Amino acid sequence: MARPHAVTPIPALLLAVLALSLAAFNVRGLLPDSASWRSIVFPDPDVTAQMMLHHTVLPRIVVGLMVGAGLGLAGAVLQRILRNPLAEPATLGISAGAYLVLSIVTLWFPAWLTFGREWIAFAGAALALLAVLSLSWRKGLSPVTVTLAGMIVSLYCGAVSAALTLFNHDFLTGIFLWGAGYLDQQDWSGVQFLYPRLLLVAILLAFLVRPLTLLGVNDDSARSLGLSVAAYRLVALVAAAALAAIVTASVGIISFVGLAGPALARASGARRAGEHLAWSALLGALLLMATDQTVLSLPVTYRLFPTGAATALLGAPLLFMLIRRLKLLAPPHMAPGAVPGRLRHPAVALFLLATLLVPAFWLALSLGQGPDGWSFAAREEIVPFLDWRGPRALAAFSGGAMLALAGAILQRVTGNPMASPEVLGVSSGAMLGVILLLLTATAPTRAEQIAAGAAGALAVLFLMLGLSRKPGFSGDRMLLIGITLGAVSGFVMAVLMTSQDPRLDQLLAWLSGSTYAVRRAEALLSAALLALALASIPLIRRWLELLPLGLATATASGVPIAHSRNILFSISALLTAGATILVGPLSFAGLMGPHIARLAGFHRAGMQLAASAIIGGLILLVADWLGRNIIFPFQIPAGLFATMVGGPFLLVLIARRG
Structure with a gap:
């Protein structure tokens, strides 16, 4: 035996x-035909x-x-x-x-x-x-x-x-x-x-x-x-x-x-x-x-x-x-004691953090660079600027907030600091859907791109949920499958890049986290999805407090393990899909938001999720505004700019506080 x-x-x-x-x-x-296998090792120079x-x-x-x-x-x-x-x-x-x-x-x-x-x-x-x-x-x-x-x-x-x-x-x-x-x-x-x-x-x-x-x-x-x-x-x-x-x-x-x-x-x-x-x-x-x-x-x-x-x-x-x-x-869990600082009044800190949204949106809508340099919008220009800049600002904030919220949920459920929406595989499914459309349609419309991305994201979501129903199926297995799907989408991208496909430029702009093509209805839809997710925090807060303590503790406390995981992964996947479909796979916000919230002292699940959403949204909102203006008339996609500017900041925080 x-x-x-x-x-x-x-x-x-x-x-x-x-x-x-x-x-x-x-x-x-x-x-x-007449050659032997030996000739491979000892070749005839004349053959x-x-x-x-x-x-x-x-x-x-x-x-x-x-x-x-x-x-x-x-x-x-x-x-x-x-x-x-x-x-x-x-x-x-x-x-x-x-x-x-x-x-x-x-x-x-x-x-x-x-x-x-x-x-x-x-x-x-x-x-x-x-x-x-x-x-x-x-x-x-x-x-x-x-x-x-x-x-x-x-x-x-x-x-x-x-x-x-x-x-x-x-x-x-x-x-x-x-x-x-x-x-x-x-x-x-x-x-x-x-x-x-x-x-x-x-x-x-x-x-x-x-x-x-x-x-x-x-x-x-x-x-x-x-x-x-x-x-x-x-x-x-x-x-x-x-x-x-x-x-x-x-x-x-x-x-x-x-x-x-x-x-x-x-x-x-x-x-x-x-x-x-x-x-x-x-x-x-x-x-x-x-x-x-x-x-x-x-x-x-x-x-x-x-x-x-x-x-x-x-x-x-x-x-x-x-x-x-x-x-x-067993991955290294992010225990609460790993961070020395805790906020005494997290609700007050969260309120002060939320007040930053007002000046951030005001700057994004009113201040910009034009042919004559930096200027504030005149009173008569406010309405046109709202029609032009408003959807971009709202979509950038909503996309960053949804990804950060999804990342916070994933990290608490799995206890894995590498868990992020990009790793879940839903972004890869949406990307494959959009790539397939670009390769098969002559002139795909914005609505068709959204539909293709939604189909790819939902296909991966159903696959994940089907696998998660298997006995003993853990969150890390789900993330591993997500990474595998990401590798498959990476193969498709590598083929496109090496073949110099003319449709590559359009795809690269979308993959970089661009808000260029977002329309008002799409921005409002993303904001509504974010609002629903934020409203669900009180309902899932207890699960997210208990699941990181281990299955035995969570089960003894009355948490339905399979049911809660399915719901939490579904919320994360839907948030990731919504952000990815509208403004592309905005890398980094889903990883950066939760960690900055934790390093800032938000440790309780409800407060950390809300703070992560606000921080992730602010990151993408500010990144979109700076990317639009800093090298005017050229633009840097919000996802890329957020990574280039926010990455060093997060590294400094991690180096100082662990």
């Missing part, structure tokens, strides 16, 4: 059979096909295996030391930092590219890691602080890169191709770059198996066993970041593998630190190789699909099948 924790090799065997079968099919299709196989196909297979193993190993390490099942290499902002620095160098310092794109990307990754470590050092590299700092750095670098893309789209085509994660090889130089570096880090991690086991439990237990928690967490963080940086510098951004590899390993039964690291590396390698060989087996017309983004298409179905078997690590 097998041990309860025995690892089942079925997922690995399935991926191995698929990868090897496709590799054999692709190689046999390129080999001459072009053999030389191509030896110098392009074979190194591509080896690079794919090494890259997948490195990312799977990095994800497993991060999930253990941060005790968060949603952690992956992107958590530390490594890929985003490399992409941003490479974009900046390409635009303004092209001569630096002579040093090699790999080293510039590596420098960007190192700077991102340095930012995360410096921001979380004062708190002893606590899992919550590192997770939040890494996520904000990642979002911030991504927002700046997106802003550069909007204004310099044609100059960054080469970065698109690199960032999409193509594994094309022209010789064995990629293998020579990767294997000594990855091997060195892997050997280091092999000596850290016992510390990683202890870091997977709470810090107090690890210290009681004599472990220097901060020192070993720093070494493990640097090792995981090094793995991600080496891979990113070599082949670009490879998505999903760092999350899927460890998740599949746990779903296969890998529990102990050593076996989890080994199986994560193996499954990551097989997943990436199988994806790459699938891409190579497609007709030439479809080989523009980037392997780095296409991993979600193969990994997502496998993860969905195994999601019920998945044993998640």
Whole structure:
């Protein structure tokens, strides 16, 4: 009889059979009929096909295996030391930092590219890691602080890169191709770059198996066993970041593998630190190789699909099948005691916060920049400005407030500081709906875009609710599925960007959080949805107070676990869908609002939800106003501007208060 924790090799065997079968099919299709398999390793210099196989196909297979193993190993390490099942290499902002620095160098310092794109990307990754470590050092590299700092750095670098893309789209085509994660090889130089570096880090991690086991439990237990928690967490963080940086510098951004590899390993039964690291590396390698060989087996017309983004298409179905078997690590809960300050009179503070809405809306409606500079609207201009600026201001505030409210609910239900509306998957469903419409309709109207986004968002919502009815289905599993759906939508975006589709500009503006096209009826509808959500806070407040205390406590207090979770996830999903459909996936407000409210001292559920909504709405309202005026006559989408300006502010708060 097998041990309860025995690892089942079925997922690995399935991926191995698929990868090897496709590799054999692709190689046999390129080999001459009379050639032997030995000719691949020892090619005849006079036979072009053999030389191509030896110098392009074979190194591509080896690079794919090494890259997948490195990312799977990095994800497993991060999930253990941060005790968060949603952690992956992107958590530390490594890929985003490399992409941003490479974009900046390409635009303004092209001569630096002579040093090699790999080293510039590596420098960007190192700077991102340095930012995360410096921001979380004062708190002893606590899992919550590192997770939040890494996520904000990642979002911030991504927002700046997106802003550069909007204004310099044609100059960054080469970065698109690199960032999409193509594994094309022209010789064995990629293998020579990767294997000594990855091997060195892997050997280091092999000596850290016992510390990683202890870091997977709470810090107090690890210290009681004599472990220097901060020192070993720093070494493990640097090792995981090094793995991600080496891979990113070599082949670009490879998505999903760092999350899927460890998740599949746990779903296969890998529990102990050593076996989890080994199986994560193996499954990551097989997943990436199988994806790459699938891409190579497609007709030439479809080989523009980037392997780095296409991993979600193969990994997502496998993860969905195994999601019920998945044993998640307990994420680091944001305990009330983690923040030293509490408001003595939160109701008064909330009232004062709400009074900021009056001057904020007044500035957004009356003050602006025109051909003659800054000016206030004259009395006779108020009505026209209300018709023009009013819907934008109301939609920006409502969208930010809805996302922040949804984020606050998700973080309290799951106890996961990485939970945000963007992670829920509803935004990805809406985005896929809009993309499908843009690709199939000749001239889609605004109403058709809203309908397509609503259909995609509702489809994901029904999927989530259907899965949540399964016994034992946790919020973290739902968030993991949301991330998977986000990876699928990211694949579609990567294909559009690398193919230079002419409809990309319109889509990029919407994805960046633009309020350009919002009409009065849509703005009023979003405000009505926000009002209904705010009115529901007294009804759900008790659930949100008790659920973070644990299932046993909540059940003993009379909370209907399945029923309450379904309602809370439905509210979050509907709020996210409403904001996304009207003004696009406004990144960051859903993460930033709840954390600023918590850091400000709003800890009780009702007060935190209301404060989060006001803060999130103000963030997007002010961002929309500044983005409209600061580089007039050009405009910066509200979502991007909020991330670029608000990100550093939130990082400072996290660094100071933890």
